Amino acid sequence: MKKVGGRLTLLALVVVVSAIFFIPSYQPFYQALPGWLKKVMPSKGITLGLDLQGGIHLVMEVDEDRAVEIAVDRSVVSLQDLLVEKRIPVESVTRTGPTQVTIQFQNAELKAQIQKMIDGYTIFSESESAGSANRLVWELREKEIKRIKDSAINQALETIRNRIDQFGVAEPMVQRQGLKQIVVQLPGVKDPKRARDLIKATALLEFKMLDEDNQLKLDLPARIPKDKEAEILKQTEGKLPEGDQILFLRGVDKDGGREYLVPNLVKKRVMLTGDVLTDARVSIGQFNDPYVSIEFDAKGGQEFERITGDNVKKRMAIVLDNTIYSAPVIQDRITGGRAQITGTFSMQEANDLAIVLRAGALPAPLKIIQDLTVGPSLGKDSIEKGVLATLFAGAMVAVFMIVYYRMSGVIADFALVLNLFCLIGALSALNATLTLPGIAGIVLTIGMGVDSNVLIFERIREELRLGKAVRLAVDGGYEKALLTIVDSHVTTLITGVALFLFGTGPIKGFAVTLCLGIGINLFTALIGTKVIFDLLNQRHKVGQLSI
């Protein structure tokens, strides 16, 4: 018979280490520990999955093609400005395809001049086949398209991170997944709709001029109810003056609180965008109405001053994500690089607006392709039920083992407890995320865990039936069951690993508990219970085994 001392020490060590790792998972106890102890102990334990603590899990896709279009649109605007600056009279500069810019001009002699000017824009290459005497066509280079797409997702990641930081969530997760997906996890969020809106807002701030000369000709209604935008757009289709668009101003009825929209004819040309903002914060107006005051950088401030100076007594629309927030009349040239966004919003809306303006715009709209929201009450329910099921299951198995195997059953139950202990310790040590299926995995481990002992005990019984002495029967039983146990564990382990590799979220949690549980079970069944049998044999020279 082998010495038991070493193995007993090993068991004790495993139990102690498991306990140390588990302690941070139980915060009340961990917090009560003295400071010096906390410093040397692991600080993080098991994290609860979203399904257990509530929160949202979003998977979003950046609309890359739109990002490219937006980039081309910007080039169009800067080309227009450049042409005006150099006094080159052209008919039009337009984006004619997702990655294509076309310049039309009447005087064919201008061609060489324009070509020379655009040579500076190395991101474009001229497509000669599509051009003519009065037309120049440029295509965005492949390399540039790739660069824009790539930076779009990185920029979106960064922007979302900024917004979430300011929103204030404990332990948020923002991650890139695959080529163009972004995963956001916000555990414990109380108002999921608000968080979702905040993340999803493109937050593209634009200053555009109202086209007041043509406003009346279209005979636009003064006020329409919400959700009727499509009708107005359909009615005016084809009737819009060149370079104009219809945008809606959002308003709220003073009495009823009902939302309404005011259609406005706006020039498509963007005077200034939110890129030039350095700060945005909420202020309270004289009627206790919140507004957002914004601050421009030096260049933006100058631009704003020039634009307002050129357009005194005209109306400027402050547009965020294609909705007009306000369209004030410019009273005078605005200096000092500051402006205000007023509108009908609540304090919270103003707050969120300031956050998205500070964090910056997304390079392109985001599409939510997966949205899992779990309320906190369901999470609590699930934990309670999970714990109840686990205790119940554990008790049933423990009682069964004792009834069926007597004293040996007690030893198997000891292994069971040891198993659970180590499993929770290992989960804590890995800072694993415990999900509801993960709890099911733990429960399953209880059931499968005792199976090793059943196999061993049945073998021992067989040996005893053959008339072997207790000590020999025990040794023989363990030896002969060993291969079967290893074989049976490996098959389950294979499915566990496959689930871990290809599963997502909660399924991964299940796979982790299952794999760990099986591994630990091998240890507790082969070493944990054997050492007890050996100990009993050593001390008492057992003549009869209660099995």
Added chain:
Amino acid sequence: MLEILGKTNIDFMGKRRWAFLFSGIMVVLGIVAVVQIARGSANLGIDFAGGTAVQLKFDQAIRIDEARKALEANGLGNAELQEFGQENKLLIRLKASTTIEEKIAERVVAVFTKEFPANHFVVDSSTEIGPTIGQKLQQDALIAILVSFAGIIFYVAARFELRFGIAAALATFHDVLAVLGAFYLLDKEITLLVVTALLTLAGYSMTDTVVVFDRIRENLRLRRREGEETIINNAINQVLSRTIVTSLTVVLVLIPLTLAGGEVLHDFSLALLWGVIFGTYSSIFVASPLLLLWPGASVRLLQRS
């Protein structure tokens, strides 16, 4: 010594025709389910099919027909409703065709706020899954199934003989198909969790088969003189009580999980529960007789008789 079964001497192999008949029916049912899933006409969960699921918890009991009427009146007539009795919970599912941009979840919440002003509720959970994600999950699930099956066959074939590997794999397939078929027959939703349960039960069923095969192999080595049929029968009788006890312990934990684990885990545990029962049956009645169908084995048997 307490024993569920004493020393048994049952002729399991003799009953293989009945077993094959029963198993054949279950397998056909399972294959029908697989075909229906592939055709998209099975009851696939929204995690695979894409769509929206909202679970609401009301203060007072809500009548399912009234809820349906309210949804219909607001253009959400294609919703599937399911209630969880005592807790006043209602699960509303809208499949596919709906895209996430329409904000279905918000619409559902708005309908109940408007139509049932007196009955306050909280949103327990809401899930919206776009079709692309659903397809990706289907793909991942399929890969996970293939990888784990390949892994298991390879391992068992390496540890035993090829015929053991194939017999064990077929028996495991049988179990998975049988549970899938049962789910299909009862029109239960096939969700990601159910697929996870199917994979887990595949692993467990294999475990059980390994226990039986181990003894068959051991006995084949010791007593080559008896017919294979007798050897296999004896081996099964020898390990019968332990396969039953090991399955019983797992059944013992799955029963509380099914009954008290909450609605999320219910179908998952149920699939596992059936799987364990089928797994135990198939180790004895499917995997073992399959060994006899192997060309070499049957010739040897014929020569002896």
